[in-house]
Amino acid sequence: MSDAPLLAIDRLTKVFVTRRGFPIPRTVSVRAVDSVSLTLGRGEALGIVGESGCGKSTLARVALRLLPPDGGGVRLDGEDVLAASPARLRQLRVRMQIVFQDPASALDPRQRIGCSLAEPMRVHGIARGAAAITRVRALLDEVGLPATALDRFPHEFSGGQRQRIGIARALALGPDLIFADEPVSALDVSVQAQILALLADLKARRNLSFVFISHDLGVIRYFCQRAAVMYLGRVVETGPADALLDTPLHPYTDLLRRSSPVPDPAAAIAMQLQEGEPPSPINPPSGCHFHPRCPHATDHCRAVAPSLVEITPGRSVACHLHAPATHT
Template identity: 55%
Template structure:
């Protein structure tokens, strides 16, 4: 019998999604876009795993595959050992209350023709969580949990700011008391100060309800603040996954190093010797053979062009898919120009918002 206190909540094994491409008069399939191509990871209870990478690398598609909002081509997704990919529609519906999502655009994700009260009541009634008589009280409770007034239940989405709308999105995700929430770039459309408020809210809710987050983002400062572990994706694959401290202090994959070294230097005239990636991201329709990163990697050799690297586990727990981890130069040499000021400023904003929130409470 599996021990639910120690077993991971979420297990993803060799997950892939290939979107067929059709062309010609008869609309025959002529190829496939390999949006996600063999992704594997686990997520523990009360843990936050961040998925990071450039736009188009497959982060959001992975999140939707985990929730089975889109059907995977191959692979397995399990919640507490239950294979989500093998469930019927009826079985999946009963499981959905344990898996929710917070979308990137807080306006597009809310029905403009429904009041906030109706938006929050919908999942409660759909899953039979509340009776019609009790749903009003539960809606007011959800609004209070995310820091909004009960009177807002009568208003409509267009009457709120972006930060308030995102709080409503979080309240809707909380309505079913889920174990897992996929946060699909939940703060990327918000101002920095509002980002801090939403991130701190998510952390408070996680501590209160012991939920797990799959946090999809491209902002490494926010990820550093909220994540426990970080998975770095490139062209549909995870190239490195490790604890946050390892990723930010001793990254091993050249792509991870390039992401961390890409922070702008805010001092005019400051010299920069950062690691610059050459070329563009290859097409996911025709990914390069061997290591998909070799066309942009300054350390690539002949073996990288023909042999795809397998993930190897290192002493610090990092799993990295690279042929040359042991022979790469020290990260400090590559990241010497990565000025910590931008990250420090962002972290200071987050910290100040947290102090203000605690003082108000």
């Protein structure tokens, strides 16, 4: 990890606004990503954990400028991604790519695999014709697919193979950074392990950085050096993945950890289930968003939103329990 981060996300915010209701429509806004700041070093994997709807995927899409942001900044190697001109953005896109959750939807069903993988190279003038085909063969080999895949269509492959193709396409331009949006959640457990091993191998071989989005703590622990926990659009805790999952500071991280299945029959009794579902992001709770589900909530939690404070070097948490200094 060098000192200058490869990716620096600074107070990134995304608000979805819709008009709902009849006969008098009301403007409803959802802060899907609420002032999120994260950094990622070269060759590092940062896990983003949270329940569905907490803004994990939106964060990735805004950082990639697939969705327009509503505030904050994203810097890749110090360069402002959100302010880049269309031409410059095209060049920046070469360096950051995305792998999607559903590999069936991520590939154009009417395009042969060879064409899918060669197209980005042609568009960016990296290679064309026979040279592109040679590179595509190498990519297929790298992700563990036979060269015969070239002339086939996505529907001829299994889910795991399609995910390999999706990964190969993300690698086609030789990126430094990959946003992996739940890349193994749609796959069988046995296939998950293969894909994770492939990603870990690619990460080491190509010195790739990953923003790895998942709701599966086991996957995060296996793949990521650091992790960030999101709740209703906000980051509530960050830190080294092992430490964060072994000794959670934030009550929500603790809840996530305790509600993950443990592969030990004796431990099942110890599993405590927490009451309640995540509140509606349209009308989030006041103060700390987590207070309605938190066993330690106080009046202060209901009134004031805690900010993310570094407790020990490398570990930050947004919780009043751990930052008494902010009680003023």
